[in-house]
Amino acid sequence: MKLLITGIWMLILTAAFSQPASTSQFMEQIKKAPNDSTKVRLYGKLTRLYINTKPDSAIYYLGEGLKLAKEINDREGEGMMLSQLGLVNEVHGNLELAKKYELDALGIFKAIKKQSAIAVVENGLGVIESKKGNYAAAATYFLDALSIHKGLKDNFGIMQGYIKLGTVNDLSGNMDKALEYFNIAWEMNHNDTLSNAYYSLSNNIGIIYGRKGNFKKALEYFEAGIKTSNTPRFIDVHISLLNNAMKAYGEIGNKQKALEYHQLVVGLARKYEIPEEEARTLINFADVNKDNPSLELVYLKRALVIADSVESRQIAVDVYQAMADVYKQQKNYQAALTATETYQKIEDSLLNIEKTKEIASLFSSYELNESKTHIQELELVNQKRTNERNLVIVGIAAILLILLVGYYYYRKASSLNGKLHESNKIKDKLFSIIGHDLKSPIGGLVQTLELLEDDDLTPDERKFVIGELRKQTQLSLDTLNALLKWGETQLKGISVNPVKFQTKEIIKRNIDILAKHAAVKSITVIDHTEDSTSLFVDQNHFDFVVRNLLSNAIKFTNPDGKVEINAVENPKENTVVFSVKDNGMGIGKEQQQQFLKSNINVSFGTKGEKGTGLGLLLTKEFIQANNGRVWLESQEGHGTTFYFSLKKG
Numbered sequence: 001m002k003l004l005i006t007g008i009w010m011l012i013l014t015a016a017f018s019q020p021a022s023t024s025q026f027m028e029q030i031k032k033a034p035n036d037s038t039k040v041r042l043y044g045k046l047t048r049l050y051i052n053t054k055p056d057s058a059i060y061y062l063g064e065g066l067k068l069a070k071e072i073n074d075r076e077g078e079g080m081m082l083s084q085l086g087l088v089n090e091v092h093g094n095l096e097l098a099k100k101y102e103l104d105a106l107g108i109f110k111a112i113k114k115q116s117a118i119a120v121v122e123n124g125l126g127v128i129e130s131k132k133g134n135y136a137a138a139a140t141y142f143l144d145a146l147s148i149h150k151g152l153k154d155n156f157g158i159m160q161g162y163i164k165l166g167t168v169n170d171l172s173g174n175m176d177k178a179l180e181y182f183n184i185a186w187e188m189n190h191n192d193t194l195s196n197a198y199y200s201l202s203n204n205i206g207i208i209y210g211r212k213g214n215f216k217k218a219l220e221y222f223e224a225g226i227k228t229s230n231t232p233r234f235i236d237v238h239i240s241l242l243n244n245a246m247k248a249y250g251e252i253g254n255k256q257k258a259l260e261y262h263q264l265v266v267g268l269a270r271k272y273e274i275p276e277e278e279a280r281t282l283i284n285f286a287d288v289n290k291d292n293p294s295l296e297l298v299y300l301k302r303a304l305v306i307a308d309s310v311e312s313r314q315i316a317v318d319v320y321q322a323m324a325d326v327y328k329q330q331k332n333y334q335a336a337l338t339a340t341e342t343y344q345k346i347e348d349s350l351l352n353i354e355k356t357k358e359i360a361s362l363f364s365s366y367e368l369n370e371s372k373t374h375i376q377e378l379e380l381v382n383q384k385r386t387n388e389r390n391l392v393i394v395g396i397a398a399i400l401l402i403l404l405v406g407y408y409y410y411r412k413a414s415s416l417n418g419k420l421h422e423s424n425k426i427k428d429k430l431f432s433i434i435g436h437d438l439k440s441p442i443g444g445l446v447q448t449l450e451l452l453e454d455d456d457l458t459p460d461e462r463k464f465v466i467g468e469l470r471k472q473t474q475l476s477l478d479t480l481n482a483l484l485k486w487g488e489t490q491l492k493g494i495s496v497n498p499v500k501f502q503t504k505e506i507i508k509r510n511i512d513i514l515a516k517h518a519a520v521k522s523i524t525v526i527d528h529t530e531d532s533t534s535l536f537v538d539q540n541h542f543d544f545v546v547r548n549l550l551s552n553a554i555k556f557t558n559p560d561g562k563v564e565i566n567a568v569e570n571p572k573e574n575t576v577v578f579s580v581k582d583n584g585m586g587i588g589k590e591q592q593q594q595f596l597k598s599n600i601n602v603s604f605g606t607k608g609e610k611g612t613g614l615g616l617l618l619t620k621e622f623i624q625a626n627n628g629r630v631w632l633e634s635q636e637g638h639g640t641t642f643y644f645s646l647k648k649g
Contacts, residue, residue: 023046023049023050026042026045026046026049027046029042030042030043030046035068035071035072036072036074037069037072037074037076037077039065039068040065040068040069040072040074040077040080040081041077041080043061043062043064043065043068043081044062044065044077044080044081044084046061047061047062047065047084047088048084051084051087051088051091052091055088055091055092058084058088059085059088062081062084062085062088065077065080065081066078066081066082066085069081075108075111075112076108076109076112076114076117078108079105079108079109079112079114079117079121080105080117082101082102082104082105082108083101083102083105083117083120083121083124085098085101086098086099086100086101086102086105086121086124086128087124089101090102090124090127090128090131095128095131095132098124098128099125099128099129102121102124102125102128103125105117105121106118106121106122106125109121115148115151115152116148116152116154116157118145118148119144119145119148119149119152119154119157120145122141122142122144122145122148123141123142123145123160123161123164125141126138126139126140126141126142126145126164126168127164129141130164130167130168130171135168135169135171135172136172138168139165139168139169142161142164142165142168143161143165145157145161145164146158146161146162146165149161155188158188159185159188159189159197160185160197162181162182162184162185162188163181163182163185163197163200163201163204165181166178166179166180166181166182166185166204167204169181170204170207170208175208175211175212178204178208179205179208179209182201182204182205182208183205185197185201186201186205189201193228193229196234196237198225199225199229199234199237199238199241200237201221202221202222202224202225202241203221203222203225203237203240203241203244205221206218206219206220206221206222206225206241206244206245206248207244209221210244210247210248210251215248215251215252216252218244218248219245219248219249222241222244222245222248223245225237225238225241226238226241226242226245229241232272235268235272238268239265239268239269239274239277239281242261242264242265242268242281243261243265243277243280243281243284245261246258246261246262246265246281246284246285246288247284247287247288249261249288250285250287250288250289255288255289258285258288259285262281262284262285262288265277265278265281266278266281266282269281275306275309275310276306276310276312276315278306279303279306279307279310279312279315279319280303280315282299282300282302282303282306283299283300283303283315283318283319283322285299286299286300286303286322287322290326293326293329293330296322296326297323297326300319300322300323300326303315303319304316304319304320307319313346316343316346317343317346317347320339320340320342320343320346321339321340321343323335323339324336324337324339324340324343327339331456333457333461333465334461334464337448337465337468448465448468448469449469452465452466452469494621494622494625496537496538496541496625496626497538497539497540498536498537498538498626498647499536499538499539500534500535500536500649501534501535501539501542501649502531502532502533502534502649503529503533503534503535503542503567503576503578504527504529504530504531504533506539506542506543506546507527507529507546507565508527510543510546510547510550511525511527511550511565513547514547514550514551514554517551517554517555518554518563521554521557521558521559521560521561522559522560523554523557523559523560523561523562523563524561524562524563525550525554525562525563525564525565526562526563526564526565527565528564528565528566528567529565529566529567529578530567533567533569533576534648534649535576535646535647535648535649536647536648536649537626537628537646537647538622538625538626541622541623541625541626542626542646544618544619544622545619545622545623545644546565546578546580548615548616548618548619549580549619549642549644550563550565550580551615552615552616552642553580553581553582553584553640553642554582556582556584556585556640557582557583557584557585557639558583558584558585561582561583561584562582562583563580563581563582564579564580564581564582565578565579565580565581566578566579566581567579569648570645570648573645574647574648575628575645575646575647575648576645576646576648577643577644577645578643578644578645578646579641579642579643580641580642581639581640581641582639582640582641583638583639584639584640585636585637585639586634586635586636586637586638586639586640587632587634587636587640588636592632592634619644623644623646626646626647627647628644628645628646628647629644629645630642630643630644631643631644
């Protein structure tokens with residue numbers, strides 16, 4: 001039984017940061033407040049209203065509060081601002097950046113010996129480590145925070161500590177220990193139905209009993225929460241409780257009650273305009289009707305319509321995954337395979353989006369904020385020096401010289417940081433490829449092999465599945481070969497062994513190698529190069545570049561298309577300019593810029609062929625290692641031409 005753990009961290013944080021005042025009231029108070037610690041704390045209170053809905057605004061006001069705290073030497077306020085910056089980034093998935101902010105805050109609070117604040121930050125670090133899957137580290141932080149709360153005799157903090165310890169044990173698979181911690185918190189709560197803790201506990205204790213197969217006990221806790229949670233304040237957890245109760249009723253065979261709760265969730269989701277929750281309950285209710293595959297598909301297709309309308313890729317992944325299971329149950333293996341491939345593609349795109357979001361946040365949330373604070377500090381120093389310029393002219397000249405030198409090194413460091421950032425992005429993408437682009441096709445192989453075990457497959461279905469198996473195997477091999485080649489260049493460096501050779505034979509051999517791929521899509525490959533064309537470069541590098549560019553051209557050209565390779569001598573520069581031209585789908589301006597910056601990007605060909613981008617990265621490195629140049633011209637929908645120039649033989 002797949003039950004939900006819906007927003008337990010969010011519930012805890014909501015309890016800690018609920019504020020009755022509106023943003024306009026806080027803004028008015030901030031305008032009137034003097035530049036002291038009171039104003040810093042007003043920035044903190046204002047920010048809490050923006051954390052979930054307007055992260056950019058939250059980061060801006062926290063930056064203002066952090067700047068003011070530093071100016072007035074308010075160490076506690078500075079730590080509070082850093083901790084809340086960590087919270088904003090944690091809520092929106094930027095976990096590494098969130099951890100950095102929280103650790104900075106922890107250092108400040110330990111320095112000023114603020115025990116209650118240390119406990120808050122350690123709880124925050126525990127949540128971050130838990131979301132990263134580091135459950136042992138998370139438990140250590142939670143236990144340290146719990147110890148502090150016990151020393152302060154803070155019952156609310158103690159109860160929250162037990163809830164967090166229960167959650168991290170549940171996530172790590174230790175259900176009995178999780179239940180032990182949750183029950184301690186449940187006893188401490190004394191049925192206080194006005195607190196978030198009561199509902200998060202009733203939900204999560206019920207979930208554990210459900211996972212243990214004790215659905216009647218699970219329903220006791222779900223129903224306890226459902227009775228009093230139907231208010232706007234607790235609507236999220238109320239819907240979660242209804243959803244979980246619905247699934248529990250389905251498991252014990254009470255479909256009438258399950259239908260009743262399903263309809264309640266649909267009504268609430270529409271009333272409060274939460275289409276994602278309506279889609280989730282449709283997915284869950286489809287599972288309740290797993291004994292009727294046709295009806296199950298009806299609910300899943302309704303959920304998919306909602307997922308598309310709100311552009312929720314994660315919900316779409318869940319729908320397609322469930323559809324694949326239903327089609328397999330119906331022995332509709334082709335539809336099952338198509339659904340599987342679809343959710344794998346969406347998962348890949350989700351990974352890229354998260355990675356892009358994380359990198360963008362590193363600039364917008366941390367580096368820019370730190371840079372702004374640093375510049376403002378420099379402005380204060382410059383202002384002071386300006387006031388003294390009439391006293392010591394020689395001192396001014398010395399200060400200006402120091403500033404110029406400092407600016408030079410600042411620019412130099414910024415340039416190096418930029419290069420380092422680009423390098424890190426490539427490494428991030430490499431690990432992404434290892435973790436996902438190898439995992440997805442290999443996972444597809446396992447599922448395809450499972451289909452082959454079915455004796456009911458017709459000859460046509462078996463032939464189709466074997467064809468898919470071959471494509472997925474080739475994809476895994478191509479990706480692995482590219483990774484090994486790229487890794488070799490990173491470990492050993494690129495070794496260049498230039499020789500003089502004729503290019504025609506190498507080009508012809510690669511056209512022959514790729515002939516089958518071209519024939520599948522009825523693509524014509526035309527070689528316009530001359531027999532006499534020769535180069536003085538590394539022959540193996542030239543071979544790789546030609547093969548990769550031709551392969552990409554075939555991949556991204558529509559059926560019945562054309563690929564042409566040409567070579568033109570440039571006597572003035574003593575080089576030969578090669579071009580590989582296709583009339584395919586073309587490359588957008590944004591992707592062209594990524595290519596120029598050496599970024600690597602996953603993309604799909606006109607027949608769903610998948611690439612990692614490592615081939616193009618190696619192509620650029622090999623050409624540059626041979627003192628050549630590479631560039632491209634492209635227009636979306638009208639094809640692409642890749643050019644590269646190398647030294648003439």
